[in-house]
Amino acid sequence: MEADDRLVKICIDAGAYKSYIIETDKIPFDENLRSYCEMNYCGHYGKNYACPPGIGESKELIAKAKEYKKALVFQTVTEIKDSFDFEGMQEAQSRHTKAADKINEHIRKLFDNYLQLTAGGCKVCKVCAQVDDKPCKFPDKAISSLEAYCMNVSTLAGLCNMKYINGQNTVTFFGAFLFN
Numbered sequence: 473m474e475a476d477d478r479l480v481k482i483c484i485d486a487g488a489y490k491s492y493i494i495e496t497d498k499i500p501f502d503e504n505l506r507s508y509c510e511m512n513y514c515g516h517y518g519k520n521y522a523c524p525p526g527i528g529e530s531k532e533l534i535a536k537a538k539e540y541k542k543a544l545v546f547q548t549v550t551e552i553k554d555s556f557d558f559e560g561m562q563e564a565q566s567r568h569t570k571a572a573d574k575i576n577e578h579i580r581k582l583f584d585n586y587l588q589l590t591a592g593g594c595k596v597c598k599v600c601a602q603v604d605d606k607p608c609k610f611p612d613k614a615i616s617s618l619e620a621y622c623m624n625v626s627t628l629a630g631l632c633n634m635k636y637i638n639g640q641n642t643v644t645f646f647g648a649f650l651f652n
């Protein structure tokens with residue numbers, strides 16, 4: 473089995489619905505996406521060190537991502553009762569995090585230097601220390617989002633042969649590992 477196929481299999485075995493490896497120079501980055509973070513619909517803006525503005529300037533983050541040659545992109549898809557199923561959405565998020573953690577266990581052994589990105593703000597701590605204006609508790613473990621790095625995730629999904637939305641009463645989350 474080719475090395476790339478093995479990485480995709482690691483994702484599927486960990487619970488991902490789909491996974492794909494894309495060259496980083498094909499990832500659609502868009503600095504203008506930062507304005508969506510600034511609208512703060514998710515409530516993380518300025519309340520999570522792995523999110524804007526704390527995470528840094530768009531240009532610098534895009535340049536940092538481009539230092540890696542490839543990205544292992546994966547998605548989890550979880551069924552929920554309906555669009556008001558808040559508990560189901562939280563379970564979907566937790567399921568995604570567990571899959572990402574499992575993948576990370578393998579990636580850590582394979583690469584000395586890589587960048588993990590996830591869905592939404594860093595969830596290493598139950599409440600991010602930025603909320604209480606304290607320093608980040610685990611700077612080595614903090615995980616940022618694809619969106620914070622200005623990736624256009626809906627376009628990226630298409631380039632990775634994935635759907636951004638996977639039908640009624642489902643929740644889809646994306647994650648990525650950038651490596652050389």
Ligand code: SF4
Nearest residue numbers: 594597600601608609
């Ligand atoms: S590790 Fe904890 S304190 Fe640091 S960014 Fe993540 S949630 Fe916030």
